[in-house]
Amino acid sequence: SQTQVPVIVIGTGLAGYNLVKEFRKQDAETPVLMITADDGCNYSKPMLSTGFTKGKSASELAMADAGKMAEQLNVTIRTNTRVTSIDPETHTIFIGEESIAYDKLVLAWGAEPVAVRIEGDAGEHIFAINDLQDYANFRAELDDKKRVLVMGAGLIGCEYANDLSNGGYEVDVVAPCNQIIPNLLPEPAASAVQHGLEGLGVKFHLGPLVRRVTQTEQGLIADLSNGEQVETDIIISAIGLRPRLDLAVKAGLQVNQGICVDRSLQTSDADIYALGDCAEVDGKVLLYVMPLMASARALAKTLAGQPTDVSYGAMPIMIKTPVVPVVVSPPATEGLWDIERSGVNVKALCRDDAGALLGYALTGTCVADKLALNKELPAILK
Numbered sequence: 378s379q380t381q382v383p384v385i386v387i388g389t390g391l392a393g394y395n396l397v398k399e400f401r402k403q404d405a406e407t408p409v410l411m412i413t414a415d416d417g418c419n420y421s422k423p424m425l426s427t428g429f430t431k432g433k434s435a436s437e438l439a440m441a442d443a444g445k446m447a448e449q450l451n452v453t454i455r456t457n458t459r460v461t462s463i464d465p466e467t468h469t470i471f472i473g474e475e476s477i478a479y480d481k482l483v484l485a486w487g488a489e490p491v492a493v494r495i496e497g498d499a500g501e502h503i504f505a506i507n508d509l510q511d512y513a514n515f516r517a518e519l520d521d522k523k524r525v526l527v528m529g530a531g532l533i534g535c536e537y538a539n540d541l542s543n544g545g546y547e548v549d550v551v552a553p554c555n556q557i558i559p560n561l562l563p564e565p566a567a568s569a570v571q572h573g574l575e576g577l578g579v580k581f582h583l584g585p586l587v588r589r590v591t592q593t594e595q596g597l598i599a600d601l602s603n604g605e606q607v608e609t610d611i612i613i614s615a616i617g618l619r620p621r622l623d624l625a626v627k628a629g630l631q632v633n634q635g636i637c638v639d640r641s642l643q644t645s646d647a648d649i650y651a652l653g654d655c656a657e658v659d660g661k662v663l664l665y666v667m668p669l670m671a672s673a674r675a676l677a678k679t680l681a682g683q684p685t686d687v688s689y690g691a692m693p694i695m696i697k698t699p700v701v702p703v704v705v706s707p708p709a710t711e712g713l714w715d716i717e718r719s720g721v722n723v724k725a726l727c728r729d730d731a732g733a734l735l736g737y738a739l740t741g742t743c744v745a746d747k748l749a750l751n752k753e754l755p756a757i758l759k
């Protein structure tokens with residue numbers, strides 16, 4: 378006969394663990410099964426891009442292993458286990474041939490790195506880091522190397538560039554955009570951060586893509602689409618993350634950019650919920666910690682029998698480029714930018730016609746203005 382568990386949570390990232398932590402504050406007893414494709418270590422993913430700056434190895438970033446977490450949360454955790462399909466009709470998940478029934482199912486299975494096809498024979502030296510184990514593998518490979526090429530100049534690519542420079546590595550960044558962090562920063566703020574990173578020795582190649590990587594006696598050679606060649610030893614792919622949708626689509630759940638959920642974090646199936654990087658909450662896909670914490674608190678109450686909608690206040694994003702600190706709250710709608718710049722210190726404010734603050738980007742010493750400005754920011758989901 379089939380096993381039956383009241384609550385199943387797929388994923389033990391910050392979304393899964395925070396949800397269960399919050400749920401246990403409401404309900405100490407209801408059996409919960411957590412399933413994760415990785416080893417279930419509890420770690421703070423944002424710390425992956427500050428390993429050198431904070432002087433932490435991969436194992437030092439692990440706060441507790443799955444065994445400790447299971448004990449602490451009074452749950453069962455199955456590690457290195459991949460859920461392969463979901464049948465909402467019969468309330469069943471499948472792990473290969475094995476099936477487990479649920480009353481309520483929570484999808485907290487995160488986002489996956491956008492895949493790239495790079496020609497050449499050096500695929501094993503290209504690392505897309507999306508969990509602590511990936512990071513440990515990367516650090517092991519990095520050990521005897523000197524040069525790193527980062528593909529992608531978004532938030533994560535730039536954080537790694539700063540961190541690896543702090544670790545003493547020579548860093549090249551290659552990205553097919555004309556400014557860094559294009560999705561979040563207005564140009565003057567981006568150029569301030571770029572200037573700071575260049576001061577650390579980071580070399581930017583903005584415009585081209587990495588086409589081909591080949592191994593040589595001395596390391597790797599990356600051929601860029603503009604004909605340029607970059608010599609390096611190891612490559613990080615930080616070209617973007619996408620909510621994992623495959624299993625949700627196959628299960629017939631409504632998806633858009635992420636798995637569609639309403640304010641109660643409910644998917645198009647009444648007994649399946651989603652939060653964290655895989656979820657599109659009332660139209661918003663936000664791959665950050667603050668939204669998933671708010672979602673975890675609300676969903677915990679709902680699962681405990683007290684239906685609760687999530688709301689998001691303002692959620693400024695700190696970009697961990699300590700050479701030129703950045704905090705940004707991207708405007709949700711178009712407005713007019715007013716930008717003051719002095720060296721690497723930029724204060725960029727975006728206001729609507731009536732003068733109300735819609736968003737901002739602050740760099741360098743201007744980050745000190747954030748507390749005052751945060752009070753003026755609109756809520757993301759009221």
Ligand code: FAD
Pocket residue numbers: 387388389390391392393412413414415421422423424425426458459460461485486487488506507533536621652653654655663664665666667669695697
């Ligand atoms: P994940 O942590 O990806 O967890 C997904 C879980 O699902 C894992 O346990 C995985 O094994 C499991 N899983 C996936 N598929 C299956 C399956 N089929 N079966 C079973 N299990 C499965 N955000 C900020 O707010 N501030 C920052 O400064 C910041 N810095 C960042 C720096 C880096 C380098 C990165 C990569 C991200 C950063 N973020 C930051 C984003 C933030 O870390 C994420 O939003 C957050 O960690 C997402 O958590 P999650 O639990 O939704 O997903």
